Amino acid sequence: MARPDEAQRLHDLSEAELAVEIQLRSHGELGLIREIGPRKLFPMIRQVARKFAARRIFLVGEAAHVMPPLGAQGLNLSLRDAAFAVESIAASRGDPGSALAQKEYDELRRSDVMFRIAAIDAMNRSLLADILPFAGARAAAMAAISAVPALRQFAMKRGLGESGTLPAFMTN
Numbered sequence: 001m002a003r004p005d006e007a008q009r010l011h012d013l014s015e016a017e018l019a020v021e022i023q024l025r026s027h028g029e030l031g032l033i034r035e036i037g038p039r040k041l042f043p044m045i046r047q048v049a050r051k052f053a054a055r056r057i058f059l060v061g062e063a064a065h066v067m068p069p070l071g072a073q074g075l076n077l078s079l080r081d082a083a084f085a086v087e088s089i090a091a092s093r094g095d096p097g098s099a100l101a102q103k104e105y106d107e108l109r110r111s112d113v114m115f116r117i118a119a120i121d122a123m124n125r126s127l128l129a130d131i132l133p134f135a136g137a138r139a140a141a142m143a144a145i146s147a148v149p150a151l152r153q154f155a156m157k158r159g160l161g162e163s164g165t166l167p168a169f170m171t172n
Contacts (some may be wrong), residue, residue: 001044001068003128011041044068044124046117052106056097058085065113070120077113083167084108 019033047066061078092101
């Protein structure tokens with residue numbers, strides 16, 4: 001992920017030059033970079049549906065929300081979307097597209113999705129900011145999460161959505 005001008009610069013590098021960039025940026029964690037496949041540029045966008053359910057349709061996953069990839073949060077949200085849709089439909093007592101089921105689903109999903117999109121947006125902006133205190137704070141937070149097991153467990157639970165309201169079958 002990079003600012004548009006930097007992304008274009010990287011895209012335009014030769015295979016050998018890009019391999020060196022990846023090698024340097026990954027600090028060798030990915031092993032020796034030898035080959036580079038075809039490249040594409042994708043804008044990092046975020047979009048959220050105005051309604052998550054209407055006209056007897058439940059929006060799930062990227063039909064409901066699109067966000068930049070960070071920590072598998074899009075996948076985690078999508079799994080919760082599907083689980084909440086199933087739970088709302090099951091509770092609808094014979095009318096899976098009822099206005100009540102759709103209203104419940106929309107309310108349950110909106111707060112979770114909006115919170116995570118805001119958090120991901122803040123993290124992405126901090127990654128792209130050339131402001132030293134942001135970089136220092138991010139590095140300190142990541143080091144603390146890595147070094148302190150209780151903090152790491154808390155962060156994982158938040159990321160996976162294990163805290164707060166979850167559909168019953170996702171908690172067992």
